[in-house]
């Protein structure tokens with residue numbers, strides 16, 4: 532017992548890294564989009580959990596707003612056994628009960644990285660291990676304004692065909708934030724007519740549609756084209772059980788909801804309310820790898836599938852240890868934007884359009900822990916601030 536690693540310090544470092552040829556305009560799009568000559572900033576947080584044994588668990592989170600939540604529960608972790616993730620998860624859940632609890636995830640992922648390094652095993656092996664190749668879908672950048680980009684139904688169809696040729700077994704449209712609904716419907720049809728039946732198709736409007744009627748019309752277009760899932764259409768923010776239950780009852784296309792609910796209880800309640808077909812979870816949003824595996828097993832118990840949100844090493848390790856999941860999400864890809872993740876990595880790990888193999892799969896990192904090493908010196912000049920709890 533005395534040999535267990537003891538947490539001595541938690542270090543949170545935020546970076547704001549410029550990325551070329553991307554723009555943000557929330558009046559136009561729900562997320563960043565291609566615009567040559569523009570510069571956008573990606574805000575990320577490096578989480579390091581240090582121990583008395585000199586081994587450090589590390590994770591990079593794309594959700595830096597959760598720093599205040601981490602400050603609330605971190606004093607509880609100092610001096611504790613670094614391998615007691617279940618104790619931490621439950622304690623942090625109680626401490627954050629008046630918040631959305633998104634702070635749990637990034638620290639839990641760093642604790643899993645630490646555990647893998649201590650046990651000298653990749654995380655997915657510690658989780659049980661089910662596979663080491665993950666079928667992957669191309670998940671597009673949001674629609675843009677460029678003739679050579681994703682600015683029209685034909686632009687999306689052209690890119691879907693390119694992704695099919697690259698070997699992707701699936702393609703997901705991230706459409707406009709504020710477009711006439713007919714443009715959304717035309718895009719569903721254009722992509723369906725071009726590559727339908729050859730790859731799984733999905734659309735994620737990111738909670739942008741103003742009315743239930745518009746959401747239903749796009750869903751009926753998905754029905755016509757045999758889409759694999761329809762994700763987060765409504766402006767309720769993706770949380771209304773009654774709205775999605777009614778939408779499910781009116782459509783053939785499976786619904787995917789849950790990206791904006793957090794932790795296993797809410798996801799389970801949504802499924803039992805018949806408000807989704809596929810479950811959704813993210814290690815950063817849903818209590819880390821510990822939380823995602825709870826959600827995956829709850830879905831398994833109901834005979835349902837979980838589809839993990841976003842790309843990253845934590846997602847790969849989780850999916851590699853889950854049977855009831857179909858696709859890894861390669862976010863965000865575009866015919867003209869070839870930016871890798873904003874923190875360069877040293878040991879070959881990439882989430883890019885060309886990161887899949889000939890079977891349309893990505894591998895699972897095999898080095899201990901999460902199995903990735905970041906090139907921190909190259910982004911040091913973009914450091915914004917740092918918080919240390921010890």
Ligand SMILES: [Mg+2]
Nearest residue numbers: 735762763790
């Ligand atoms: Mg989504």
